Amino acid sequence: xxxxxxxxxxxxxxxxxxxxxxxxxxxxxxxxxxxxxxxxxxxxxxxxxxxxxxxxxxxxxxxxxxxxxxxxxxxxxxxxxxxxxxxxxxxxxxxxxxxxxxxxxxxxxxxxxxxxxxxxxxxxxxxxxxxxxxxxxxxxxxxxxxxxxxxxxxxxxxxxxxxxxxxxxxxxxxxxxxxxxxxxxxxxxxxxxxxxxxxxxxxxxxxxxxxxxxxxxxxxxxxxxxxxxxx
Amino acid sequence: xxxxxxxxxxxxxxxxxxxxxxxxxxxxxxxxxxxxxxxxxxxxxxxxxxxxxxxxxxxxxxxxxxxxxxxxxxxxxxxxxxxxxxxxxxxxxxxxxxxxxxxxxxxxxxxxxxxxxxxxxxxxxxxxxxxxxxxxxxxxxxxxxxxxxxxxxxxxxxxxxxxxxxxxxxxxxxxxxxxxxxxxxxxxxxxxxxxxxxxxxxxxxxxxxxxxxxxxxxxxxxxxxxxxxxxxxx
Numbered sequence: 339x340x341x342x343x344x345x346x347x348x349x350x351x352x353x354x355x356x357x358x359x360x361x362x363x364x365x366x367x368x369x370x371x372x373x374x375x376x377x378x379x380x381x382x383x384x385x386x387x388x389x390x391x392x393x394x395x396x397x398x399x400x401x402x403x404x405x406x407x408x409x410x411x412x413x414x415x416x417x418x419x420x421x422x423x424x425x426x427x428x429x430x431x432x433x434x435x436x437x438x439x440x441x442x443x444x445x446x447x448x449x450x451x452x453x454x455x456x457x458x459x460x461x462x463x464x465x466x467x468x469x470x471x472x473x474x475x476x477x478x479x480x481x482x483x484x485x486x487x488x489x490x491x492x493x494x495x496x497x498x499x500x501x502x503x504x505x506x507x508x509x510x511x512x513x514x515x516x517x518x519x520x521x522x523x524x525x526x527x528x529x530x531x532x533x534x535x536x537x538x539x540x541x542x543x544x545x546x547x548x549x550x551x552x553x554x555x556x557x558x559x560x561x562x563x564x565x566x567x568x569x
Numbered sequence: 570x571x572x573x574x575x576x577x578x579x580x581x582x583x584x585x586x587x588x589x590x591x592x593x594x595x596x597x598x599x600x601x602x603x604x605x606x607x608x609x610x611x612x613x614x615x616x617x618x619x620x621x622x623x624x625x626x627x628x629x630x631x632x633x634x635x636x637x638x639x640x641x642x643x644x645x646x647x648x649x650x651x652x653x654x655x656x657x658x659x660x661x662x663x664x665x666x667x668x669x670x671x672x673x674x675x676x677x678x679x680x681x682x683x684x685x686x687x688x689x690x691x692x693x694x695x696x697x698x699x700x701x702x703x704x705x706x707x708x709x710x711x712x713x714x715x716x717x718x719x720x721x722x723x724x725x726x727x728x729x730x731x732x733x734x735x736x737x738x739x740x741x742x743x744x745x746x747x748x749x750x751x752x753x754x755x756x757x758x759x760x761x762x763x764x765x766x767x768x769x770x771x772x773x774x775x776x777x778x779x780x781x782x783x784x785x786x787x788x789x790x791x792x793x794x795x796x797x798x799x800x801x802x803x
Binding site: 404405406407408409411414418509514522526529536542543546 | 635639640641643644647651652730734737741751752762764765766767770774777778781
């Protein structure tokens with residue numbers, strides 16, 4: 339096996355490609371997080387809504403998305419969904435970065451479905467007497483959720499949400515199937531251009547591990563700062 | 570859509586099978602089952618090592634598990650795809666490559682399930698076994714594992730669902746799994762991408778939803794059994 343060539347990774351065109359990939363991966367993860375968190379909260383609230391129809395919608399959303407691999411979501415949003423749009427909209431979308439947009443849509447839905455379940459179990463972990471007390475004090479359903487239940491649920495929900503963020507970070511790699519130029523894609527490109535497979539994959543693996551380590555570190559720090567309180 | 574299904578259902582299910590290698594949904598299911606089956610012994614061994622009293626055994630396994638859990642499965646697949654041939658000297662086919670990556674992956678995730686299962690067995694059981702004169706190993710073998718593994722059944726099914734979903738990554742290295750076959754059908758039909766991929770999604774959904782419902786049912790039944798067992802007079 340040839341010698342490990344560090345210089346390839348430290349400067350030059352291959353270095354630039356890999357770093358650009360890492361940046362896009364981080365952007366994908368960040369954009370997804372921004373969209374997925376509110377969506378997850380909304381779905382979680384639907385899941386525990388007092389109206390049966392809303393509960394069914396929430397349940398349908400979560401199950402329909404969680405039980406299909408992310409890869410199939412990506413393929414659908416990249417190849418399938420744009421064909422359903424009218425011609426003029428389609429043209430405009432294809433001028434933009436369609437790969438990244440499809441990837442963010444697929445990742446957002448996928449991540450939100452998992453996060454919704456975490457938020458829901460966080461809400462359910464708040465003792466029901468809190469809800470009853472709040473209602474007895476005259477707060478309505480929405481006010482009870484907003485002022486009493488959710489603030490307490492947030493503390494319980496943060497650790498599982500951080501671990502979902504870790505999953506999200508790893509899942510960005512799947513965007514490579516639709517050709518979004520993220521880290522995994524760039525590692526493949528560098529590999530086929532330079533035949534330096536070991537170097538390019540080592541870079542990608544290290545980058546993925548490093549970010550995973552940071553996210554895990556955040557989770558540990560959070561649990562030290564705010565240890566789980568028995569309810 | 571019915572016409573689509575009518576024309577391509579066999580291709581979708583088994584790929585070019587009688588005239589070529591097995592593919593499609595059958596390959597996906599075969600891959601997931603084998604991965605779980607082969608991953609299971611690895612998972613049990615790693616899980617035992619993870620709760621072992623010897624740090625020399627515990628630390629490397631913990632590190633390995635962290636590395637595998639911190640990298641995307643796709644990365645493991647790429648490493649296996651490009652490096653197995655250079656290590657073993659001859660070309661590994663796509664199925665074996667994907668299987669090895671999945672076995673490593675499910676082994677590590679199963680290890681975490683095994684560990685949780687072992688921790689889930691009441692402490693009194695260990696103390697009882699130890700005071701009856703059983704050593705660490707025999708306590709594990711005859712007292713802890715039989716209970717832990719039974720309690721793990723729902724988690725195992727969930728892991729199967731996860732593995733089933735992950736086999737779809739074989740698509741990237743050109744394995745003719747159901748996602749790959751769907752793409753081929755899409756290329757053949759060309760005009761109905763949304764339908765083709767919706768059918769693909771629906772197929773995964775039916776399988777995975779059914780299996781995870783099963784897991785929930787077993788889980789509920791199991792807790793029920795434990796509860797009623799606790800009420801029984803000794």
